[in-house]
Amino acid sequence: MRVRLLLEEAWLPDGWARDVGLEIERGAISRVVPGAPADFGERRAGRAIPGMPNLHSHLFQRAMAGLAERRGPGADSFWSWRQVMYGFLSRLGPSDVESIAAQAMVEMLERGFTALAEFHYLHHAPDGAPHANSAEMAERIAAAAAETGMGLTLLPVLYTHGGFGPLPPDEGQRRFLNGTDGYLRLLEASRRAIAAIEDARLGVAPHSLRAVTGEQIAEVLAAVLDGPVHIHVAEQVAEVEACIAWSGQRPAERLLATQPVGPRWCVVHATHMTGGETRALAESGAVAGLCPITEANLGDGFFNATTYAGGWGVGSDSNVEITAPGELRLLEYGQRLLHRARNVLARGEGHSTGEDLYAAALAGGAQACGREIGRIAAGARADLVWLAPGVTLDDYVFVSGASGVREAMVAGRTVVAEGRHFARDAIRARFARTMARLSGG
Template structure:
């Protein structure tokens, strides 16, 4: 039993709420009641968030690319280093890195991850005996840590617009269509937990042609579809030069973009593209911390949300795993761009609440998850916030203090009914962190 002073339900904030869990579901939820002996008491309960975009292996080099080279650093110089790191990771290392990232996600308030996974082959580019060996390690890491998984095996056929041949640094990523279909089939067989999902992800317009996109859509209907797009100015320039259109505009003319799609980043869009994406029902998957770290640019959130566009939040490179930090930076970027405050809040409303609810809804849609929230019969995915000083007079202000302040923090997390984070720490943190450290020491030796 859990007793919350406040709980954010689909109908809004409820007070003095007592929840009963049964297995992986909320069995009962009663507001305006009293706690009973043995109840876990919390200041506030929120629905758990979906992390729409993760590259788990990149958690291994977080903070190791912050020294400037001889040339001007950019996304593209960072990518070269990432490719080198990717060549060092074996299956055991993949699982250890993913477990660490997933522990941190749960501690931050994420209960589901969309793993955009392209590290498929062995370091020489050959297939493992099981062609889904590395995906299997992602499923194992999710099961070990308890996070729900929407696995997004990545289709990567080309090295650039044109198409260009894949480079040596991309050799672990590449599939043809037949090989990729077999990979997805194997991933389907691994999705044995009720909370597991399998979608697919054409990596980008650099890596998949229009023929590839159409073939994938025909072969793999009814699944979440994610794609990197318009992340970098150079990407836009190359797309214009080779394909004659900006990336988002080209995608909408050459693929059937529906609510099943999630366009990751979509940073560099012009007004017609913003309108098209917002009207489509597809989700813009935003990763503000990584986008800032890589110097990508600022998503035009005010214009996009003003047109009713759907958003979700992701950790991408996992340089920082911080749900509140992602929401905060999304708003702060708009403040810096527009020279105003509370840019993304509704008139008279809370910025934190608006961003949290938008990301909650969009994340569930993008990852094929149940977005019912805190309600009877819904998944028991709960995040408890602590408010040590009791200063928030209402729930919205408590979210604002969590996102923009210092005192409110995630205390407990239940995922599929399992109490995995207690007093801010995942129950398996010590073991997972020890294995993670051992893998990094071996890689860095």
């Protein structure tokens, strides 16, 4: 089916244009015509921009947002937060995960994200036993994507060990665990789980160098020759210190020295890197996966954004707050605080900081998702977000934020109109029932 739209104004790869004709076939843009005639197609008011890819998320964590904001007996950190997360996991069943995932996806779509790379590591039952269908949880993620219209890259996670060494896993990690052979079977089952979703993509995600060995990563890469590869690296100082104690190398240093890191890869967080590691990661062609809101919430630290010359994108990670422009705003504001300067990540004199941030995150997010998205151009999926007339990207990122989203389209289908997802009420009601049950209400 062919759809023809006339966009009042659109942000194309070479800048803003008016009266942009858009021809869409099978969910992808087949033709872009700036200055199109008034009868080109259905007129859409407002300013259209490419929808933002969300390159890193743990959907189930949306349900625990706010549960770890109470001070503990000692100094709170990522590691104390992780224990709260492990305790929360003990109550989640498959239907809960589907309900939570759908709610998070609705919020993503209403707040500027139109594609998701889901770093999916909740595989098993609460006691650690595999489900009869090893891809049960993956199917729940896929069902939520189909229900909400979210573009999906599914990244089943390989998680085997509890720390560098390798160390045995903790009891709280039992729902994540697979050996390499079991993981490869899970991948095939997950491929079937997303088969019915048009343009869905499957990738691999060795969780981290502390959760898998280098030999396991090599085995997976030998079996899976294409698609995205995502991994957590150097999020926490304690992780860096433990890696040095074990191997004599820092995590990013070791990853780059022992694995074929390249354009397929998304290195998530990469918060604690030396200048040499920062340069080497950029030169590899990999994407740095930045999650500024979660990194701030967990007290991780600042990414070396001012010295990093490679590709990057943003993700909502723990989903404590879901907002595409908010991730970009906090990335820039973090650098302003760190360097006591303004417009730090603009590419040069006279550049719009909002436009430069948005363009970089589009390119990096599309690469990390392994899909043709992030551009209003022929060949790209028709994933668009509409802002109010006259709203600039500086306004969207730094002022109005996600409240500025008026409409969103994924693969040519309108999923948000007048700021509301088409299935918001039903999905929110189901989520409320899920949360009431989980809290014992």
